[in-house]
Amino acid sequence: MAGKKFDRGSQDVGNILALEHVNVRIPDQALATLFYVVGLGLTRDPYLMVGLENMWANAGQQQFHLPTAAPQVLRGCVGLVVPDLEALQARLGSVRDKLAGTRFDYAVENKHVAVTCPWGNRIRCHAPAPEFGDLTLGIPYVEFPVEAGCAKGIAAFYRTVFKAPATVTPDGGGALARVQVGVRQELVFRETREALPPYDGHHIAIYIADFSGPHRWLAERGLVTEESSDIQYRFTEIVDPESARPLFTIEHEVRCATHPMYLRPLINRNPAQRQATYVRGRDAFVPGLS
Template identity: 35%
Template sequence: MSATAGTVEHAAAKGATAGSHAHSAPRLFPAVPEVGCVSAPAAAPTTPSGGPDPHCLDLGNVIALEHVNLEVPDLEVARLFYAEGLGLTADPGTTGQQRGGAHVVWYNCGRQQFHIARGPAPQRLPPGSVIGLVLPDVAGVAQRLEAVKQTLGDVSITYARGDTLEAVDPYGNTFSVHTSLPYFPGRAGVAYVQLPCFKGTAAAIASFYAQRMGARARVSEAGGSSGRSTTGGTMRAEVWLGPGSKLVFVEQPQLGAPTEEAVAALFDGWHVAIYVADFSRTYEAVHHPGRPPFNEHPYRDHYHSLSDAIHNRQFRFQDITAPLEKLPEGAEAYGGPAYGNEALVYRISHEVRALAHPLYGRPLYNREGGFA
């Protein structure tokens, strides 16, 4: 979210108060990642007999992806790409004040949004990342993007398959546009955000989301069996963020050793917003004892305790960590523990909302298909 609609910064003392961070072990979720085998985020999960995965519609504590937030230096360039090219709808149901100012535009994509804010420099997902969209008229998207390309120039358009289009925006972010995807609800939306991760970290990332956020998560080897790779194959972690929406992490050995500096360098400040059912437990589980809350952002929802987060109906965090004993041999390559006996393995800014958030379930108007 480019600005926190419906919330205000709640003044709170930084000392020990009810709901503040105690130096004790966090209360984790009992979930563990599933194991499986997939080849692409767009693949339909199946059983060995060829039938549908019986868990294909299951979710965990994370129940909805709300938006992806990116900063760009020119809102008109963004409008040409998102609205004129992709065909998304500038949200007509909010004012600039609700969005955080005239420098913020929300584009509806089914039940999800892109929050695009004017900033000093474009925010880019790591090289090799892909944002997967479901849009009903891929041929129409291609035609509109070709028209936009004549104006912007810096737009790449490629047909990966007959029903899938790959487009690169003027700032280098890649989008895969699908006519449909297995088990994706509705005619449009954000289906996945695929990101590169460091070799040996996919299982740890899946465990973090399962145990710290209660999310449904799966770790697999593309083309292999499951769990931790014994063949040196590429490992993948999938995290379900809601019906049909996932984060997908794919190990990339060329990233090198996941030192704290390398992990930080891979992140460019963008964020995702999600809704969780068990808000207090998620808050307790993701906050590492002795570490301050994440308030290094320009938005209004700063907090210092669970009480503040409850007041705001949301909180933010960005560091994904793993116990050193859960990491592969040679964990010293990770640059030493960043969080006591844990190490930083990935960084994404998360805006975590309670179901009592005032924007939860708000109908979003799409010019193709009406309200979603």
């Protein structure tokens, strides 16, 4: 039947279904609670990792994983959408004194709040906006600095290996690669002339539909670093798919769509709730109401 014509390709997601979590080790769970839960307003997962050896901090449908060990610092920054930037600033101000002597800091910069965790991880906090769709709480992107000349090869890697939509655009004197890793989620690779800090083992986790195809490609080139289980594997090096030249190091925890934790419902609280101003029925975070 004749009708309107639509660009069906505009709704493609690609083989990477979701970016689920960012994992950085932290040495002090009390300070991590002050920062991630009290300051950022996130929610400690009440069901898993409830001891002192790890904390999973829920941010919408994504998480920060924070195992207890020597601190790791992500090379780049994590994008985080929160419902209210003014409320965020008030919360961050409330923990400043208790985080004195750490690397904690925050500042308003060009419509976002740039936040640094007690160990140096950078989080760029945004208000909900059209570029994030209907997201009001979550992680829409992780951005990494990469060496000059690497963006094109990185985009080609994700297109070739993971069949993920990826673009390369000019960015100042270099280039910027954007890789779609879910519904309105991206990995961003921005070229820089500055020296990159050494990689310390932090990782990201993704879910993919075609689980075996990327594994086959990576295994044939000796790039699989961990055969975790029948539903998960890991790799660390992003390489040029034609020359095999290493382009960037970041461990990917790769999970299949049949993984029992895929699309696991996450508990998110309303950080505006206070005992003195308690409102019935507003304990949980509900988009548009909290």
